[in-house]
Every structure is written in structure tokens, then in C-alpha cells.
Amino acid sequence: MKPETNAVAAGRSVEKSNGPSTPEQSGELSSANPSDASAARIAEVIGDLPAMPHIAAQVMERLSDDDVNPKEINELITRDQALAARVLKVANSPFYGASRSIATLKDAVMFMGFDSIRALIMTAVLKSMYAKVGLAEKLLWEHSVGCGLAARKIATEIRYRLKDEAYLAGLMHDVGKTALFLHAPDAMREIMEGVYNDGLDFFEAEQSRFGFNHALVGGAIAANWRFTSGIEDAIARHHQPELASSAVELTQIVNAANSICHKLEVGPIRKPDLDIANVKSIKALGLSPERLEQILLAVKEALQADSAGI
Numbered sequence: 001m002k003p004e005t006n007a008v009a010a011g012r013s014v015e016k017s018n019g020p021s022t023p024e025q026s027g028e029l030s031s032a033n034p035s036d037a038s039a040a041r042i043a044e045v046i047g048d049l050p051a052m053p054h055i056a057a058q059v060m061e062r063l064s065d066d067d068v069n070p071k072e073i074n075e076l077i078t079r080d081q082a083l084a085a086r087v088l089k090v091a092n093s094p095f096y097g098a099s100r101s102i103a104t105l106k107d108a109v110m111f112m113g114f115d116s117i118r119a120l121i122m123t124a125v126l127k128s129m130y131a132k133v134g135l136a137e138k139l140l141w142e143h144s145v146g147c148g149l150a151a152r153k154i155a156t157e158i159r160y161r162l163k164d165e166a167y168l169a170g171l172m173h174d175v176g177k178t179a180l181f182l183h184a185p186d187a188m189r190e191i192m193e194g195v196y197n198d199g200l201d202f203f204e205a206e207q208s209r210f211g212f213n214h215a216l217v218g219g220a221i222a223a224n225w226r227f228t229s230g231i232e233d234a235i236a237r238h239h240q241p242e243l244a245s246s247a248v249e250l251t252q253i254v255n256a257a258n259s260i261c262h263k264l265e266v267g268p269i270r271k272p273d274l275d276i277a278n279v280k281s282i283k284a285l286g287l288s289p290e291r292l293e294q295i296l297l298a299v300k301e302a303l304q305a306d307s308a309g310i
């Protein structure tokens, strides 16, 4: 029996116990910081959190060092040919929004800057991770990139300084869902069925099934991959921006970007009738109906330009 099968069984046994007796069983963890108890439950269901590929991890580590130089980054990425090829593909995709053609990896590193390279590497890493999910892959992938694009566009509109951080947080906001699809596929499929057939709320269905939700899993992955605490917070709280602790604005940006993708029907959750202008985070960010319209249009165009190119 595969470990994940055991893990899913463990999830079920919690559900079938005699009523909630611990915070994680009652779902209270959704309103607290990921605690040791939730970390233990996540480990029980998922096993080891997904690891970042070796070379990508090294590149990310070097990029966080002030003394890093482009040559070194170029040489590191070249050691992983699959990663190098994917980075180039992403750099040239209209999905990513590069304004010029990037011929070589060296060009990508030279011209795009280290912040953009971080975003490119993570897009490449996530793409290969999503490729393992199977059926839901395309929808989840489009949703992730759509959300990254929307978050970056919002950041530009409201003059939020860290645009690449907004892109990264948007791109990765549902990475916990991917980890759950990989490690607890049966349970996740049942949750999906409940969402489609019975109108269940995805987040709440996860909470009652597992005792935690994909946002907390994503936050744990971001911490493991040594992302900034702001990105970690934004991922862990993207469904509850009011609970963000270290990055309130970034969390609202990701929440707003997520809602925009739901409205545009980008991904598995579709809410074409959503009254987007009245979404709390969108109001809190001060996005006027005109600017909102521009963002929706820009995201739609970017997605239509090339949804499968990377």
C-alpha cells in the first residue's frame, strides 16, 4: 500500500471519530497560524512536503545572496537542461508577458534581472510539479499562472512595490492543492465531486475532510522552500486575508487575483456571476470599477494569447 493511501485512510478515520475533540478535528485551525498540531496533521496526510528540485533550490539560494552574479546563475541553471529549457520557454511565453524575444539562457539572466529569474524558475518548477497531477493539471496550471498574472497586474495598478513577489505569491497560492492532489488523490476527487455536484465550498470541504486546508499546506511548502514570510503568509491566508499577519496587502492582492480568476472561469472553480467589485479584498485595495475592468481584460488577453505554451 502506498503511503498516501494510508494517509488518506488516516484522514477518514479522523472524520469518523466521535465528534471534534481537538482543534484540528473541529476545523479551528483555519483561523489560527499553522501550528505544530496542523503541521503534524499535514504530515500525516501528505507525508513529506514536495521538495524543490536540487538545482532550482541552489539557484534560489544564490539569488538571495547580494554577491551573486549573472554568470554564476547561468552556469547553475545550465546544469539542469530540463530546467534551462523550461526557463527559456517561460521567458518567451506571452503568458509570462516578456516584451522581447529571449534567445539564450544567458540573455534571460542578463536582461530580465534576478527578480524575474526567480519568478521564471518558480514557474518552471511549478509547471513540472503540476504535470504530475493528471486530469486536473491543465485547469490548475492555468489558474495558477492566471492568478500570478492578475496579482502582478493588481500590484502595478496600486503601485505595490514588490511586483515579482506578487506574481510569485499568486502563482503559488494553490500549490497546497497540488500537493493534496498528488498525495491524497481519492479524497481530493471526492471533494471535487462534492463541489461540482452538491455545491460544497472547496476550502470548507477540505477543512472538514482533513482538519486543515490547501492554503495551510501551501504556506508550509513556501516555508520549506524558504520563500519570504510575506509570500508564506499570503499563500497560507489567501482565503482569509483578514487573518494575514505579516503581509496584509500582499494577501489581499492574492485573494483579489484569485477572485478575478474565479470570475473569468480560469481554473477548476468558476463563478462567472461573482460580483467582483464587491469582493472585500478588491474594495480594500481601492480598485475602481474602471481599473478592475482593465485588469480583467489584461488577464483574459494574456490567457488567450497562450495558455498551453509553457
Ligand SMILES: [Fe+2]
Residues within 6 Å of the ligand: 173, 174, 214, 215, 238, 239
Ligand atoms: Fe485557494
Ligand SMILES: [Fe+2]
Residues within 6 Å of the ligand: 143, 147, 173, 174, 258
Ligand atoms: Fe485559487
